[in-house]
Structures are given as C-alpha cells and as structure tokens.
C-alpha cells in the first residue's frame with residue numbers, strides 16, 4: 404500500500420512537471436504518507452469523549468493533561484502568566500468533560516471561551532495563557548485521534564526542520580566580562596548553533612546611577628557594546644546575534660543602543676523599550692538599521708495588529724505558550740506574513756512546548772527562527788520530564804529541530820519525572 408501510494412505520488416509529481424523538486428528533501432511529505440497508513444487505535448474518532456482534565460505546575464510552567472474514553476491523552480503547556488491559575492484550569496476543564504475534541508476543536512474551544520462571556524474583551528494575561536495550554540492539548544488530542552501530526556492539521560508543512568537560536572543564559576552570571584561573552588558564544592557555535600542570543604539589561608551594573616530609573620549611563624552602553632563586539636569578533640560575520648533588553652529601558656536609551664549596535668550587524672535588538680507604546684517602537688525602528696523585535700509579552704493577534712500595520716517592528720516574537728496557543732500563533736504569523744514580517748517565536752517552555760511551537764513554525768511560510776535555551780542541552784531535568792521517540796539523541800542537531808511526524812505534538816509528559824520538579828503546595832494532576 405505504502406509503496407504503491409508513494410510511487411503514485413512520485414508519478415503524479417512528475418506528471419505535474421515537478422521533477423526538479425522531487426529530490427529536494429527525502430522526508431518531505433513523509434508525515435502525510437505515514438499518517439495515511441495509520442488507523443485510529445481504540446475506536447472510531449466519532450466516539451471520542453473527554454473524560455478528565457488535570458494540571459500540574461513545575462518551574463515557570465503549567466502542564467495541562469486532557470484524558471479521554473480512548474487510550475489517548477492530550478498535553479499542553481503555558482508559561483509565565485500562570486501563577487494562581489489552578490482553579491481557572493479546573494473551571495475550563497469542567498466545561499470540556501463529555502465533549503468530542505474533533506467537534507469542539509481547538510479553534511472552537513478558544514473562540515467560545517475567549518468571547519463567551521460578557522466583558523470577555525477584558526480577558527488577557529493569565530486567562531489567555533491558560534487558554535494557550537488547553538489549545539495545545541486539544542491539538543495534541545485531535546492529532547492523536549486522527550493519526551496526524553499537528554502540522555498536518557494546521558495545513559501541512561513548509562519545512563521538515565526548524566532553525567533555532569541558542570539563548571546562552573549568560574545572564575545567570577553577574578557582570579561577566581566581554582571575554583566571557585566571547586567564550587560562551589564560541590561554545591554555542593561549536594555545538595552547531597548558527598545563531599546566539601545575549602541579554603544586555605543588567606540591574607546590577609555598577610555603572611547604573613539610579614536603582615529605579617532605566618536611562619543607561621554612557622558606561623553601561625559601552626559595556627553593552629563591548630560585550631557584543633567581543634562576540635562578533637570571536638564568531639565572525641556569518642553567525643547571527645540577537646540582543647535582548649527585556650523592555651526595561653527608556654526611549655532615549657533604546658534609540659542610542661540600537662544606533663550603537665549598528666556596526667555589529669545584529670539579527671535583532673529585542674525589546675529596547677516596553678512593548679506597549681507602538682509610537683516609540685516606530686521611532687526606534689525607523690531611526691536605525693538594527694532590526695527591532697518585540698512580542699513575547701503580547702496577547703492574541705490583536706496585540707500585534709498595530710505594531711505590524713504601523714511598521715513599528717522588523718520582526719515579531721510571540722510566545723505560543725502565552726499569546727493564545729498554536730492556533731492563535733498561526734493566525735499571528737499569517738497577519739505578519741501580510742506585512743512581509745518574519746515570525747521568530749519566543750520559547751521558554753519544556754521540550755513539549757518547543758515541539759508544539761515547532762509544528763506552527765513548520766506550517767507557516769514566514770517562519771524565521773525559534774528560541775532554544777542553551778542549558779537544555781546539558782541539564783538532565785528537561786529530558787526527565789518528557790517522553791518522545793528518539794530521546795536517546797540530542798533534541799537539537801546542528802542548530803535545527805526536526806519536527807515530529809508522530810500523531811499529535813510528538814512529545815508527551817513523563818509524570819514521574821515531572822513530579823520531581825513539581826511546584827510545592829499545588830495539587831499534582833489531581
């Protein structure tokens with residue numbers, strides 16, 4: 404069956420004049436071929452019913468588990484804006500019991516809950532972050548019920564692998580000298596990464612004149628430039644560098660740092676000022692040749708609409724574990740695509756969150772690069788809390804993540820492993 408179907412597809416491609424493209428990627432389209440050979444395992448998808456919704460908290464993450472009357476479970480994750488949301492998960496979960504996720508699809512669930520109540524336009528922040536975890540779990544569940552990877556449900560993939568950049572997390576070291584920046588960048592490049600990220604904001608910089616005011620002193624700006632100049636000198640002109648200011652500085656500092664960094668040819672300068680003021684972003688973006696990026700703390704497509712329409716940023720970086728989930732992430736990417744703007748998601752969740760985001764990255768044309776945390780490569784915790792095929796190999800290979808062809812997201816939570824790191828005093832999947 405599979406051989407005849409593949410040869411049919413190859414012949415069809417040749418007949419359609421696609422011969423030059425047939426050899427582009429041996430695995431391209433493999434997910435669909437594999438999926439067509441599968442059948443749902445327990446009973447017909449039409450009989451699928453949600454029986455239970457539970458959650459657990461670990462580190463900065465919320466993990467939602469949706470169980471069914473068949474032997475499949477959906478997993479979703481949210482980050483950051485999730486403190487105190489246990490009872491919100493319980494309430495939203497009760498509304499799902501008895502539903503068939505193939506009828507109450509992720510998109511229907513999202514829109515009904517986001518706008519289902521009076522004043523729902525005021526719902527953002529934690530509410531949307533929790534919806535993000537439910538959305539991902541429902542995509543995972545639908546994919547598993549139908550035997551399809553999530554990217555296929557999103558319309559198919561443009562790429563087999565997504566490029567990631569390595570957030571070095573050098574910020575965990577207090578006031579590192581430029582040589583330390585260069586050393587950490589070199590280590591990341593030696594591990595195969597083609598892009599690195601460093602933080603420029605430093606609350607403990609001894610050259611700060613004031614603890615509260617975030618106008619950077621001349622010495623602070625010099626420290627920022629020297630740190631990244633050392634990186635550029637070490638890794639050469641062809642490795643991409645991103646710099647993050649975490650939206651902490653004021654407008655004159657943001658404008659100055661963007662200008663000062665121009666000779667270093669950054670991939671982007673992230674959040675030189677807080678994300679709320681579109682006019683200031685537009686000013687900074689128009690004044691400098693340094694590409695400007697924001698979005699990790701914006702919610703819903705509407706959070707990006709004016710930034711894009713006004714040309715206030717060069718790139719956007721929504722966090723799909725926070726902004727509304729995988730469906731909303733695809734809608735944000737589509738809006739950005741209409742403005743010829745690259746989609747470069749922020750990602751600080753687990754491997755589950757990373758693979759979930761990767762499905763969206765695969766399914767949108769304007770995907771640019773995805774965030775990856777350097778310590779994930781070495782800290783055992785991140786592998787302990789998940790289960791996935793190929794877990795004996797590194798998750799990232801030469802700076803790329805291969806998108807899973809398994810049904811659903813392709814990464815599940817290992818409850819025993821997660822329990823070791825669970826946030827105390829909150830019920831654990833109970």
Ligand SMILES: [Mg+2]
Pocket residue numbers: 647649673674699
């Ligand atoms: Mg950031």
